[in-house]
Amino acid sequence: MWTRILARATRAVAVAGNYSLINQPISDPIFLKIPKSTFPQIFNNPRFLVTSNLDNELSPDSSVNGGDRQLAEQEEGGGGGDTYEVDSDTLESVLRLLQTSADGSLESCLDDMDLTLHQQLVTKITETPFVLSENLIRFFWWAWSERSLEVTTPMVESLVLAICGNDDVRKKKEVVYSLWDLVKEIGEKESGLLNVRILNELISSFSRLRKGKAALEVFDKFEAFHCVPDADTYYFTIEALCRRRAFDWACGVCQKMVDARTLPDAEKVGAILSWLCKGKKAKEAHGVYVVATEKGKLPPVNVVSFLVLKLCGEDETVKSALEILEDIPEEKRERAIKPFLAVVRALCRIKEVDKAKELLLKMIENGPPPGNAVFNFVVTAYSKAGEMGKAVEMMRLMESRGLRPDVYTYTVLASAYSNGGEMEEAQKILAEAKKKHVKLGPVMFHTLIRGYCKLEQFDEALKLLAEMKDYGVRPSVDEYDKLIQSLCLKALDWKMAEKLQEEMKESGLHLKGITRGLIRAVKEMEKEVVEAESITAVV
Numbered sequence: 001m002w003t004r005i006l007a008r009a010t011r012a013v014a015v016a017g018n019y020s021l022i023n024q025p026i027s028d029p030i031f032l033k034i035p036k037s038t039f040p041q042i043f044n045n046p047r048f049l050v051t052s053n054l055d056n057e058l059s060p061d062s063s064v065n066g067g068d069r070q071l072a073e074q075e076e077g078g079g080g081g082d083t084y085e086v087d088s089d090t091l092e093s094v095l096r097l098l099q100t101s102a103d104g105s106l107e108s109c110l111d112d113m114d115l116t117l118h119q120q121l122v123t124k125i126t127e128t129p130f131v132l133s134e135n136l137i138r139f140f141w142w143a144w145s146e147r148s149l150e151v152t153t154p155m156v157e158s159l160v161l162a163i164c165g166n167d168d169v170r171k172k173k174e175v176v177y178s179l180w181d182l183v184k185e186i187g188e189k190e191s192g193l194l195n196v197r198i199l200n201e202l203i204s205s206f207s208r209l210r211k212g213k214a215a216l217e218v219f220d221k222f223e224a225f226h227c228v229p230d231a232d233t234y235y236f237t238i239e240a241l242c243r244r245r246a247f248d249w250a251c252g253v254c255q256k257m258v259d260a261r262t263l264p265d266a267e268k269v270g271a272i273l274s275w276l277c278k279g280k281k282a283k284e285a286h287g288v289y290v291v292a293t294e295k296g297k298l299p300p301v302n303v304v305s306f307l308v309l310k311l312c313g314e315d316e317t318v319k320s321a322l323e324i325l326e327d328i329p330e331e332k333r334e335r336a337i338k339p340f341l342a343v344v345r346a347l348c349r350i351k352e353v354d355k356a357k358e359l360l361l362k363m364i365e366n367g368p369p370p371g372n373a374v375f376n377f378v379v380t381a382y383s384k385a386g387e388m389g390k391a392v393e394m395m396r397l398m399e400s401r402g403l404r405p406d407v408y409t410y411t412v413l414a415s416a417y418s419n420g421g422e423m424e425e426a427q428k429i430l431a432e433a434k435k436k437h438v439k440l441g442p443v444m445f446h447t448l449i450r451g452y453c454k455l456e457q458f459d460e461a462l463k464l465l466a467e468m469k470d471y472g473v474r475p476s477v478d479e480y481d482k483l484i485q486s487l488c489l490k491a492l493d494w495k496m497a498e499k500l501q502e503e504m505k506e507s508g509l510h511l512k513g514i515t516r517g518l519i520r521a522v523k524e525m526e527k528e529v530v531e532a533e534s535i536t537a538v539v
Contacts, residue, residue, distance in 0.1 A: 126140070151193065160183065196222075196233065215237050254284055267299075273299055315346075375397070442473050449482065477509050481515055
């Protein structure tokens with residue numbers, strides 16, 4: 001009995017490893033010639049155990065060639081005439097052919113074998129490991145089309161799972177395309193035979209292969225095959241399309257998902273939102289987000305933050321971004337300063353400054369605590385709008401929070417006052433900035449110099465230029481250029497203009513050619529006027 005068991009096991013291993021049993025003596029077991037690494041790969045595979053008939057060999061009355069069928073008949077009391085049992089020799093012959101043949105003679109070889117096909121035999125073949133996927137598909141085609149095999153849903157599902165679950169197949173797009181052609185043909189001719197799992201596996205495989213159009217083709221066949229898409233269907237299809245950057249098609253699938261209100265889990269929803277945002281489809285992503293939150297599938301905070309940032313990029317979706325901030329849990333707001341900052345900035349950009357201020361006050365109360373950047377956005381927006389009282393109020397609020405207004409804050413306020421001709425208020429801001437900061441930038445002084453030049457208060461402008469030097473801030477070409485032009489055009493003071501030009505040369509700065517020409521023109525004009533007056537006086 002044990003000799004027969006050993007012989008049967010030897011033959012099973014030979015099939016899995018493509019070894020021939022011809023003239024192989026039992027006394028010289030084939031196990032000794034198989035690499036050791038092959039054993040765990042074969043025996044630990046559950047599909048190998050399904051196809052193995054070793055359990056039937058334990059019967060003392062079984063024979064080497066017909067033990068399987070004889071054992072089944074004995075267990076059923078000798079009857080069992082209508083019970084089909086897979087013949088092990090037939091199974092071995094087919095597997096040996098499918099594991100080795102890779103040319104066009106496969107179908108002819110199958111015809112020559114004169115097989116009696118049965119669903120159980122086909123299922124065992126598809127579930128056997130290490131069978132070439134290309135041959136498995138060709139065998140199934142042959143059995144169904146040439147031999148009129150009556151296929152069932154479990155048979156097709158077993159075939160699809162066996163092929164799509166093969167790591168090697170993920171690198172061979174031709175195999176998956178061939179499988180889809182077979183499944184599509186079956187679905188069109190065998191109504192109601194396919195199920196969602198079969199189609200989802202195909203979509204997932206096309207997604208891994210980055211074949212978005214093929215995945216969409218499978219998705220579009222659901223209705224024709226009498227299948228209802230589930231959450232995984234939508235997810236895999238959107239994933240495949242986004243991987244190919246077909247975001248318009250992906251948005252169409254997303255809309256169907258939203259209409260059906262069939263969404264995957266929160267993590268997968270987060271992935272969908274990220275893909276759409278990267279494809280500049282933040283508005284469509286917001287629609288998915290709304291339905292997800294209604295169903296209690298709140299995406300991760302980092303994805304929500306990313307969505308908010310993208311919504312802030314368009315004026316029409318800024319208010320949607322503001323609404324999303326309410327969904328961020330308070331315990332996670334401490335590290336969510338970026339989305340809040342983005343919304344404040346966007347509100348200021350679309351001139352909704354009061355709403356930006358309101359959000360800032362909420363941040364003070366509930367978090368995340370606003371920093372200088374948040375305050376500066378609001379201060380700048382109020383300053384540009386000419387509401388200087390509110391702008392200064394925000395700066396004082398900043399100070400009450402223990403924050404020190406930076407040079408940018410003072411520069412914005414001074415510039416707004418200068419543009420409005422309120423030079424006294426601008427000087428107060430400058431004086432306060434000097435007290436709070438050891439070093440100021442040239443922009444602060446340039447702003448005030450420009451304001452004095454507009455008012456034609458050139459003496460004050462020159463004083464400020466000297467003060468700028470004393471404070472350690474080096475005047476730039478722009479300061480000199482603006483002041484010289486004002487002196488020439490409004491005061492006709494070419495002498496002071498030339499003096500400033502000499503200062504520039506000493507500092508290594510070069511005046512623009514057009515401004516130098518302006519100095520010469522004013523100088524010559526004055527000379528002509530003096531000469532004309534002299535001639536008039538003589539006459």
